[in-house]
Amino acid sequence: MEFIQLIIGGVANGCVYGLIALGFVLIYKSSEGVNFAQGDMMMLGAFVALGFVNDDYFGLAFLPGIILACIVMGGVGYSMDRFVVRKIFGQPQFALVILTIAIGFVLRFVAGAIWGYSPLVLETPYAGLTFAFGGLIISAEDAVTILATILLTAVLWYFFAFTRIGLATQAASQNQLSAYYMGIPVKFLNSLIWGLSGIVATIAGVLAASKGTIDPNLGLIGIKAFAAAVIGGFGSLPGALAGGLIIGVIEPIAARYGPAGVSQTAPYVFMLLVLILRPAGLFSQITAKKV
């Protein structure tokens, strides 16, 4: 029973990692690079939501506040691509790594300047509630996190599989140049994907915030989400979620049954093992260069 309890908590954490990893994958598909600022976008999303929802600031109702935050962060993501990232279009992946690391620092500064560096709590309507099923106790935070992730995944799946824009995005991610020639507005779509990943980051941020406090260094969770994305193999959206869940579950189990210090390192060790055995991730899309 205790084991199942651990798993549930792990799955809820894993959902947050998975959602950040989802952001990595979205951007990897559109810009062929990794957005190292994804964790910081999540952090900023959490703070913007806090700004709209908490009584100290705007004090809106929870849901409208979150939706507003999503809109704002969607705009932030969109503008990041439109005004900064697009300028390095065609440069190697490494340039995007450096650029997004720097953007991450800027976002952290912005959050620190507005909301300060001491930890804050996002006021949620479901704080402290718990449900009991037999011997299991599930906190409302965990339940909301899991349900929200399932919902978001379904919406994203519908978006990519059935909407015109989603399909166009898929085409663009497979071959940008030919998509461009076919009249698909590749640049606009890329910006849109960045906007979308801003929204996903905000939801991840809100879910992470509801489980604890937030401060400008919250974005460092992003490093763990890297592990999730690597395990999933950057190219795959379901892979990212799966990777997140694996990382989420490993952590509490390692903490409970392993020696001290293992819970912090277990995700990375697992990721390194994956990389050593499959250097391009579990669901690799990279093939050897042709000569």
Place this chain on the structure above:
Amino acid sequence: MSLLEVRDLSIAFGGLKAVDGLSFDVAEGEVFTLVGPNGAGKSTIFNMISRFYEPTEGKIFFDGEEITHLPAHKIAELGIARTFQNIELFDHSTVLSNLLMGRHVHRKTQVIQDLLFTRKARADERSHRRRVEEVITFLELEAHRDSLIAGLPYGVRKVVEIGRALAIGPKLLLLDEPASGLSVEETRDVAFWIEDMKREMGLTILMIEHDMGLVSAVSDRVLAVADGKFLAQGTASEVQSHPDVIEAYLGTGVNGEPELKKEEAGA
């Protein structure tokens, strides 16, 4: 005696057999050309000889020694150099240092000697440079010696790649489409160089080429392949007039020399 022997070589990518039971010999001192339609598996054969690809079946012998399973970096040491279809030069270095990189297999210094740049390192550098200068003179690259590759026109880069292969001081030179994308004049230069490499340097050359003008001009023997299989072998004109070859290029019922015409139209 044959310098390179390829025996029943096959490779499959997934279910697709790119090369299927191919055998041929390249005699010492000859120019041997592989021709065939795009996707016939010619570059794949090169990549197996260079040991970039692992053959699924068959054997490759060089100078009587089996090289089928050697690691790729051992191939140059044995004396096999190659060029690439889509130029693979070191773009951020000068022509000179690109050619010097071709001398890697002949280095005599250890890392520690390089770090301290001992007398021996300097002597080594001088001898590499002398050898490279010979290549520069041979290929008339003097004007470009200190230019960065990234700024050079396509034709020159193509020549630099041949030069880099020559710097290795090979016995066997693999040229992957040396004339593709070159002008008529540049192609003529390549033809002369191939002749000289064969006559003066005593090199054996295995070449892939589509330009039938060049193929006829320099090849001693030609092997036509299609779908990774043996089609015909002989002199350039024999192979060109072979009915199976014509069929492979054009389908049935048409006569002529399609590749040559295409090249002429493009030039």
Place this chain on the structure above:
Amino acid sequence: MKVIFKKSYDRDIDLFKDRQTALRIGLLVLVLVLVPFFASDYFLAEATNTLIWSLAGLGLMVLVGHTGQVSLGHAAFLAIGAYTDAALMNAGWPWLLAFLTAGAVTGVFGAIIAIPAIRMSGIYLAIATMALAVLVEEAVILAEPITGGVAGVFAPDIAIFGISFGRYDSLPNFYWLCLAVVVIVTFGYANLLRSATGRSFLAVRDSEISARALGINVSRTKTLAFGLSCAITGLAGGLMGHFFSFFNYEAFTIIISINLLLAVTIGGLGHIQGAFAGAILITAVPQVLAIVRDGLSNIGVDLSGVPGLDTLVFSLILIGFIIYEPLGIYGRYLKIKAFWDLFPLSRRDMFRRQMTYLKTERMK
């Protein structure tokens, strides 16, 4: 433009391309040697810090700039160098021995790390090294007997033949010591670049496939590059430990790794000079900001309440460079120099095709 008439191959092999360059470098070193005679203690400490960062930058440059392997985990190697040096000195070893051993240990560690790392490319290597940095940070906390755990460890003052090179009681000596290490390492680095080993690094950076066809053992070359890079970084770590005197794991966080990578990128990847330019920038930004802040407070604008301002400025400079000058400070310097050398004949597109050094495209 100055034309050099070359009468022997040695002119291309020599370290400096002409006497003028040799003189200029000599003069620069001389000025650096004389710094302690006219600089304040505060400035001298900053200069020492810059030298140590330059050394770390040189280490990373071997890997990123010249071999094309990204590392986001070099703080781990700084840490290994610093703790090894401190631990050995605390065990009674003389400084020089402890210092060189620290470099060697870090180098060997780097070469071992390279065994799995050489199979990864681009983004995966960056993330793997980042994870490595996190793991080393945790390991430092756990290895309490050596590292002092969370509390930290004390790096004893350096003394050679009874002469103190202590960070606090004889700063000029410590500065000269750092300078000597930097000059020696730079000399070795420059030698490497003009010899076969350096060329094999560049070959691996620009085209692995060609490198293999030329007989370069790519795995061995990458392992060597990792080893050398980490050894130099380990030496920098050793000096850094003495510079801090007392340090714990927080001195070598992931942020340090990132800053180091950002520094060499801004400085100019693929050039030794780039490591120095980056180090100067990263250590100068907080100083310049402090001066600006003081100046502004005099006219009534108070910025002292805004933490993290130096990181912000540094990040903005970086964003500017990535967008407008991916070749970095030294790359921009070369462009300006070429412009004036060829004036008025330079062409705008002269540098067009040599964008950046690291290519890790998704390969199809």
